[in-house]
Amino acid sequence: MSRLVVVSNRVTPISGSRAATAGGLTVGVLAALRETGGIWFGWSGETVETGMPIPKVFRTGNITYITIDLLQADFERYYGGFANRTLWPLFHYRLDLASFDRDWYVSYRRVNQLFAEQLYPYLRDDDLVWVHDYHLIPLGEELRQLGIKGRIGFFLHIPFPSTEVYVALPWHDRLMEALSHYDLVGLQTSNDLRNFHDYLYREGVGYGLADGLVRAFGRTLRAQDFPIGIDTEDFARMATSTEAVRASQRLSRSLLGRKLIIGVDRLDYTKGITERLRAYETLLQNYPRQRTQVTLVQISAPSREEVPEYLEMRRQVEAASGRINGLFGEFDWMPLRYINRGFTRRTLSGFFRLSRIGLVTPLRDGMNLVAKEYIAAQSEEDPGVLVLSRFAGAADELDGALIVNPYDIEAVAEAMHRGLIMPLDERQDRWRRLLAQIQERDIVHWRQNFVDALAQEIDPTN
Numbered sequence: 106m107s108r109l110v111v112v113s114n115r116v117t118p119i120s121g122s123r124a125a126t127a128g129g130l131t132v133g134v135l136a137a138l139r140e141t142g143g144i145w146f147g148w149s150g151e152t153v154e155t156g157m158p159i160p161k162v163f164r165t166g167n168i169t170y171i172t173i174d175l176l177q178a179d180f181e182r183y184y185g186g187f188a189n190r191t192l193w194p195l196f197h198y199r200l201d202l203a204s205f206d207r208d209w210y211v212s213y214r215r216v217n218q219l220f221a222e223q224l225y226p227y228l229r230d231d232d233l234v235w236v237h238d239y240h241l242i243p244l245g246e247e248l249r250q251l252g253i254k255g256r257i258g259f260f261l262h263i264p265f266p267s268t269e270v271y272v273a274l275p276w277h278d279r280l281m282e283a284l285s286h287y288d289l290v291g292l293q294t295s296n297d298l299r300n301f302h303d304y305l306y307r308e309g310v311g312y313g314l315a316d317g318l319v320r321a322f323g324r325t326l327r328a329q330d331f332p333i334g335i336d337t338e339d340f341a342r343m344a345t346s347t348e349a350v351r352a353s354q355r356l357s358r359s360l361l362g363r364k365l366i367i368g369v370d371r372l373d374y375t376k377g378i379t380e381r382l383r384a385y386e387t388l389l390q391n392y393p394r395q396r397t398q399v400t401l402v403q404i405s406a407p408s409r410e411e412v413p414e415y416l417e418m419r420r421q422v423e424a425a426s427g428r429i430n431g432l433f434g435e436f437d438w439m440p441l442r443y444i445n446r447g448f449t450r451r452t453l454s455g456f457f458r459l460s461r462i463g464l465v466t467p468l469r470d471g472m473n474l475v476a477k478e479y480i481a482a483q484s485e486e487d488p489g490v491l492v493l494s495r496f497a498g499a500a501d502e503l504d505g506a507l508i509v510n511p512y513d514i515e516a517v518a519e520a521m522h523r524g525l526i527m528p529l530d531e532r533q534d535r536w537r538r539l540l541a542q543i544q545e546r547d548i549v550h551w552r553q554n555f556v557d558a559l560a561q562e563i564d565p566t567n
């Protein structure tokens with residue numbers, strides 16, 4: 106069997122110190138790689154002022170980690186600039202927040218070239234190289250230029266936007282051409298795949314073929330949707346672990362019998378946190394009987410604090426939290442507990458299990474693994490209700506959730522209310538359906554499908 110070589114900008118925190126703020130990528134990739142073993146190559150999370158990066162190699166279990174530091178200037182332009190202020194907002198349909206800067210693009214290309222050069226000596230001919238996410242779109246092309254002929258696949262963890270939005274990127278054609286150097290391009294949902302095809306067709310640079318193949322920029326490759334899953338059994342076990350039970354008992358005691366509504370996200374403007382808080386405010390406004398009967402715990406782990414848009418959004422969330430507590434709070438009840446730090450996934454699993462409602466209401470999200478973790482953590486005797494945004498990739502699969510439009514504040518408030526009063530048998534029916542979905546399409550399913558598709562020969566005559 107070929108060796109798996111995973112490449113991503115962010116490598117899972119070995120120490121565990123960052124685990125609480127980890128996004129779907131590191132959670133998913135770690136779970137997938139643990140099973141097969143292999144190499145995980147990426148940024149160390151450290152920056153240096155000068156000098157050439159020297160890869161650090163270390164092994165834990167069956168995974169060999171190879172990480173490199175970034176130059177401070179590259180970190181600012183490639184990561185802080187092009188990845189997080191150009192591609193991230195644009196791919197999440199936030200053209201209003203996207204900035205375009207040639208120096209950032211140049212740095213982005215340079216870092217991708219550097220990643221390729223640093224990875225090259227470790228590669229064997231029959232490796233399966235699996236590149237992850239928007240930071241590294243040109244990596245495949247760079248590896249090809251160094252003469253790598255083996256199989257290279259790419260998976261995009263965030264949405265692939267509609268053509269109208271995507272073409273606002275001054276380098277839209279360059280990045281699409283870079284993608285055509287992969288043997289396989291994987292996207293989260295059928296909608297992302299449609300957008301990908303639509304671009305090729307409308308820009309006149311390619312078209313779809315049979316069996317998931319596409320022709321793009323004169324090359325034939327496979328493009329398919331692979332919705333990412335979680336290690337469902339593992340997360341379910343976590344939710345009954347000592348750490349989870351202790352944390353949830355502590356939280357439960359503090360609630361004094363009130364129903365818990367929970368939201369857990371990186372503090373990111375795509376997650377719709379201010380809209381969610383407005384919906385909660387509307388719930389308290391429109392359903393006065395719920396006042397003093399519920400508590401919303403909103404956990405927002407700090408993220409990308411060097412990016413100005415994130416600081417601005419933090420201020421907005423803080424202001425909204427203060428307003429809600431000021432408006433509705435009683436001397437013996439605060440409607441909202443807003444917590445601006447991360448917790449371990451174990452602790453969170455306990456909170457999920459205790460809650461009556463899980464709010465996952467992003468304005469746009471590639472998949473959103475919190476939605477799946479929320480389901481996995483529930484108990485059969487008393488499952489909570491998932492309120493899920495239609496704009497999360499997860500909504501495609503999870504039809505047992507209460508699906509909402511996060512921009513429709515009144516509707517989200519109604520869904521919360523519906524969840525609060527939902528009879529036990531309906532909660533159980535919905536939850537069983539959801540659980541079956543995340544059991545069937547779990548992380549193993551995702552990894553196997555991707556790797557099998559990557560290993561599959563492409564008939565050049567097709």
Ligand code: G6P
Pocket residue numbers: 115127128129130131238239262263408409
């Ligand atoms: C999302 C992205 C990942 C990223 C994560 C955390 O899940 O898809 O690529 O790693 O957010 O963001 P950060 O910038 O801290 O790596």
